[in-house]
Amino acid sequence: MVTDMEARTQPKAHATMLGSAQPGAMPPGTGEEPAPPLKAESRRLSFHYGSFKALKDVSMPVHEHRVTALIGPSGCGKSTFLRCFNRMHDLYPGNRYDGQIVLHPDNTDLLAADVDPIEVRMRVSMVFQKPNPFPKSIYENVAYGLRVRGVRNKNLLDEKVEESLRGAALWDEVENRLNEVGSNLSGGQQQRLCIARALATDPEIMLFDEPTSALDPIATASIEELISELKKKVTILIVTHNMQQAARVSDFTAYMYLGELVEFDKTDTIFFKPRRKETEDYITGRFG
Numbered sequence: 001m002v003t004d005m006e007a008r009t010q011p012k013a014h015a016t017m018l019g020s021a022q023p024g025a026m027p028p029g030t031g032e033e034p035a036p037p038l039k040a041e042s043r044r045l046s047f048h049y050g051s052f053k054a055l056k057d058v059s060m061p062v063h064e065h066r067v068t069a070l071i072g073p074s075g076c077g078k079s080t081f082l083r084c085f086n087r088m089h090d091l092y093p094g095n096r097y098d099g100q101i102v103l104h105p106d107n108t109d110l111l112a113a114d115v116d117p118i119e120v121r122m123r124v125s126m127v128f129q130k131p132n133p134f135p136k137s138i139y140e141n142v143a144y145g146l147r148v149r150g151v152r153n154k155n156l157l158d159e160k161v162e163e164s165l166r167g168a169a170l171w172d173e174v175e176n177r178l179n180e181v182g183s184n185l186s187g188g189q190q191q192r193l194c195i196a197r198a199l200a201t202d203p204e205i206m207l208f209d210e211p212t213s214a215l216d217p218i219a220t221a222s223i224e225e226l227i228s229e230l231k232k233k234v235t236i237l238i239v240t241h242n243m244q245q246a247a248r249v250s251d252f253t254a255y256m257y258l259g260e261l262v263e264f265d266k267t268d269t270i271f272f273k274p275r276r277k278e279t280e281d282y283i284t285g286r287f288g
Contacts, residue, residue, distance in 0.1 A: 039064035039235040045099035054080045056259045067236040069250035077259040078239045086124040087117040125198035126207040130214045131190035133182030141182045145201040168196035188219025208238040255279045
């Protein structure tokens with residue numbers, strides 16, 4: 001249990017742990033604005049697939065109502081890190097977490113043994129690389145999480161389905177097709193349907209694992225625009241291999257390599273004035 005005094009001192013301690021890469025930890029007189037509030041943070045997070053250690057003591061802030069991009073070469077631990085936030089690894093035997101992922105402001109450790117993974121996934125929803133609508137109607141796709149939570153009131157379900165589809169910029173395209181199977185939609189529409197499904201449970205954080213890699217440029221632009229709108233409502237973590245996409249949509253960027261966090265900072269700093277040579281080599285294409 002975290003005391004009030006501990007809660008007040010944690011961000012400062014965390015800034016020290018991250019060192020100069022922590023946004024907001026700027027010398028006096030630089031004119032830099034302080035970093036926005038934390039929504040979550042990983043604290044010395046490690047993760048094992050059996051005997052293989054895929055993440056190594058990753059400590060990173062996730063700022064509220066901002067988009068944080070995770071970049072790095074294939075196999076560096078980006079998606080592994082992302083999936084720790086909603087306990088997706090629990091679905092497979094032999095996996096193990098060490099460390100913490102703390103959700104603010106209630107200081108809940110999402111990895112604690114007494115925290116229900118199903119409830120975690122309601123608070124931290126996920127959109128995957130390829131659109132994966134359920135073999136149900138558009139309406140039932142969006143209502144699924146609400147029904148899992150026990151919502152049975154038809155009026156409330158109708159209201160939340162419309163609200164979520166509007167939030168995913170899809171309502172105007174499907175309002176007269178709600179009983180159609182979700183797989184009848186185009187690829188870009190299917191991904192927005194999955195975003196609507198994720199929004200329906202009023203998550204605090206949304207995770208996007210390369211959400212546009214299977215989409216054409218027009219659909220990609222639509223999803224990127226949507227992400228920029230969604231951060232007004234939720235906090236977003238996104239994994240992407242597309243450097244231009246990370247630069248366009250994110251406020252903060254983390255560069256990972258071999259399971260370690262190499263550098264974390266504001267996106268402009270990472271792309272134009274990185275502190276670590278490893279980061280510069282990856283951004284400029286000399287490595288990776």
